[in-house]
Amino acid sequence: QKEVEQNSGPLSVPEGAIASLNCTYSDRVSQSFFWYRQYSGKSPELIMSIYSNGDKEDGRFTAQLNKASQYVSLLIRDSQPSDSATYLCAVLRGNQGGKLIFGQGTELSVKP
Amino acid sequence: KAGVTQTPRYLIKTRGQQVTLSCSPISGHRSVSWYQQTPGQGLQFLFEYFSETQRNKGNFPGRFSGRQFSNSRSEMNVSTLELGDSALYLCASSGGQGYTEAFFGQGTRLTVV
Numbered sequence: 739q740k741e742v743e744q745n746s747g748p749l750s751v752p753e754g755a756i757a758s759l760n761c762t763y764s765d766r767v768s769q770s771f772f773w774y775r776q777y778s779g780k781s782p783e784l785i786m787s788i789y790s791n792g793d794k795e796d797g798r799f800t801a802q803l804n805k806a807s808q809y810v811s812l813l814i815r816d817s818q819p820s821d822s823a824t825y826l827c828a829v830l831r832g833n834q835g836g837k838l839i840f841g842q843g844t845e846l847s848v849k850p
Numbered sequence: 851k852a853g854v855t856q857t858p859r860y861l862i863k864t865r866g867q868q869v870t871l872s873c874s875p876i877s878g879h880r881s882v883s884w885y886q887q888t889p890g891q892g893l894q895f896l897f898e899y900f901s902e903t904q905r906n907k908g909n910f911p912g913r914f915s916g917r918q919f920s921n922s923r924s925e926m927n928v929s930t931l932e933l934g935d936s937a938l939y940l941c942a943s944s945g946g947q948g949y950t951e952a953f954f955g956q957g958t959r960l961t962v963v
Contacts, residue, residue, distance in 0.1 A: 836898040
């Protein structure tokens with residue numbers, strides 16, 4: 739079992755729809771969770787961080803965390819073609835230091 | 851505020867050679883982490899430096915090494931290059947004391963021929 743798992747996709751949604759991206763993790767002591775967006779040929783860009791159970795909203799993005807189920811999700815409302823990218827879920831290993839464990843990423847395609 | 855700067859952006863090396871990559875973190879950030887990204891393995895953690903000390907290490911062979919200087923700039927070295935080392939090498943910078951968000955540089959694309 740991989741430490742961080744994501745559906746590889748591709749996930750295709752029409753413009754204006756809600757895109758839902760999911761991630762599960764295996765390390766129960768993990769405390770910090772991140773979503774990165776990576777456009778083809780570019781480096782990952784941090785778009786959301788979440789540390790507590792529940793929802794965290796930032797503009798069109800909502801991150802959801804359920805530590806009991808070891809589940810993190812990212813919702814993108816009013817999806818735009820410019821949101822087409824690979825979305826990487828990252829989990830901080832343990833509780834100290836900068837060792838991020840990444841999922842394989844979910845490729846999102848938003849069709850006009 | 852300047853972001854994370856990695857140099858060079860592109861490199862082509864021959865098998866058996868060694869290579870050194872450089873990373874300048876965001877001003878004030880003390881933690882620098884290195885990652886390797888390949889199509890098959892995705893993003894994998896190499897190591898992290900904080901205040902000139904290696905704080906975490908991934909599961910890579912000893913050919914991969916790094917260091918951090920007093921100004922927080924970091925270098926990564928790969929010796930005896932293999933074809934499989936061809937990858938995008940990414941550096942991430944964070945505040946570091948209690949863990950904070952990590953920001954990536956543009957990466958160095960290494961091709962081993």
